[in-house]
Amino acid sequence: MSGEHAFAAFDLSGRTAVVTGAASGIGRATAILLARAGANLVLGDVQESGLGGAAAEVKEAGAGVAQLRTDVSSAADVEALVERAVAEFGRLDVMANIAGVLSDSRVAELEEADLDRILAVNLKGVFFGCRAAVRAMGEGPGSIVNMASSAAFAPYPTLSAYSASKAGVVALTRSVASEVARRRIRVNAIAPGMVDTPMVLGRGRAVGEDERLDPERREAALAAARERNPLGIAGRPEDIAHAVLFLASDASRYMTGQVLHPNGGAPMV
Ligand SMILES: NC(=O)c1ccc[n+]([C@@H]2O[C@H](COP(=O)([O-])OP(=O)(O)OC[C@H]3O[C@@H](n4cnc5c(N)ncnc54)[C@H](O)[C@@H]3O)[C@@H](O)[C@H]2O)c1
Known part of the structure; x- marks a missing residue:
């Protein structure tokens, strides 16, 4: 430690990171930042066109990169994404479960099919990501970072299904963290306030x-x-990517089962 550069603990050189939701917004910014920190990246998203652009930017940062069309609501897709990381780079060190969808609907009008979709992507998708990562990380070490939302903590009208899915992500994070801590696999979450991405402007x-x-x-x-x-x-996507880098790296080696709240100082209500 003595004499080391202050940024040494953030260095991801030689490590492999999987990022879901990497085609856009927070996931894309995260993939690029982790690459700049030295990691090799494996990118997953349903949006294939965006994946290509993100992969090109990651490559520019000097990292090894692979991409795979992945629907995180499919356990088989998520397993294949993680297997790709191990096949391509020999190991998995970081799993960033960032893919998500927003629903913006009054509770009285929310259709069951929409509820199912939100839970399948935002909650089951993160569960599948945690499960695949824990299997691949074996006896560790490793870091899993799950994207929750300030909506898990603050009441926000018309986001009932979304908020419930993100509260599930927080509970899932804490449970898995306690289960795998002895293997030095850390599991943390981030609960951003509003961030300037297509999700917000598109409102889902x-x-x-x-x-x-x-x-x-x-x-x-x-x-x-x-x-x-x-x-x-x-908020900008990069603001959240910085929080992911902290949680992904040894800079946060003493933290697990925690939630970071980059939200400008208050819940978004
Ligand atoms: N933007 C915000 O204000 C905000 C606030 C809090 C939390 N979040 C969370 O941050 C994460 C990223 O959102 P963003 O704001 O960057 O939005 P975004 O729409 O820019 O990015 C989301 C990405 O997830 C992908 N995706 C959607 N469904 C998928 C699926 N089934 N399988 C794989 N990929 C899928 C999309 O194609 C897209 O590339 C989400 O989990 C979101 O809930 C966003």
């Missing part, structure tokens, strides 16, 4: 690219976030 509905990229719409959403937030700023 099927929206066209034009609507997502509409500058007025985007500015209105960001202004509302800034107003709600004591720091007066909206």
Whole structure:
């Protein structure tokens, strides 16, 4: 430790990280940052076109990279993604379960099929990611980082299914963390407030690219976030990626079963 660079504990050189939801937003920013920290990356997402762009950026950062179309609601897909990491780079050190979907609907109008979809992606998807990672990490060490949300902690109208799925992620994180701690596999979660990504601007509905990229719409959403937030700023994907890097690396070696709250100082209500 003495004489080491202050950033040495954040160094991921020689390690392998799997990131789900890597085609867009927080997952993409995380993949690029982990690559810059030295890790080899295996990227999974349902959105194949976005995956290619993310993989190119990861490569530019100098990392080894593989990509696989992955639907995290399929246990077989998630197992295949983790197997790919082991086949390609010989090991799994970091599993970042970031893929997620948002539903924006009043409880009276929420259809059972939508509820099932939200739980399948946001909760079962993270469960499958934890299970596959724990199997691949064996006797450890390793780090699993799960993406929860401030919606797991703060009441937020029209997000009932989403909030329940994210509260499930927090409980799942704590349970798995306690189960695998002796193997030096750490399991932590992050509960961001609003972050400027396509998910927020799209509000989970099927929206066209034009609507997502509409500058007025985007500015209105960001202004509302800034107003709600004591720091007066909206979150960026990179803000959350930094929290993932901390939890993925030895800088957080004394932490497990915890939740970080990058949210500008308050829940987003
Ligand atoms: N943006 C926010 O304000 C915010 C706040 C709190 C938590 N989060 C969480 O952060 C995570 C990332 O969201 P984001 O804001 O970057 O949104 P995003 O829409 O930009 O990215 C989500 C990614 O997940 C992928 N995905 C969706 N369903 C999938 C599936 N079944 N299998 C594999 N991949 C799938 C999408 O294709 C997309 O690339 C999500 O879990 C989200 O709930 C976001």
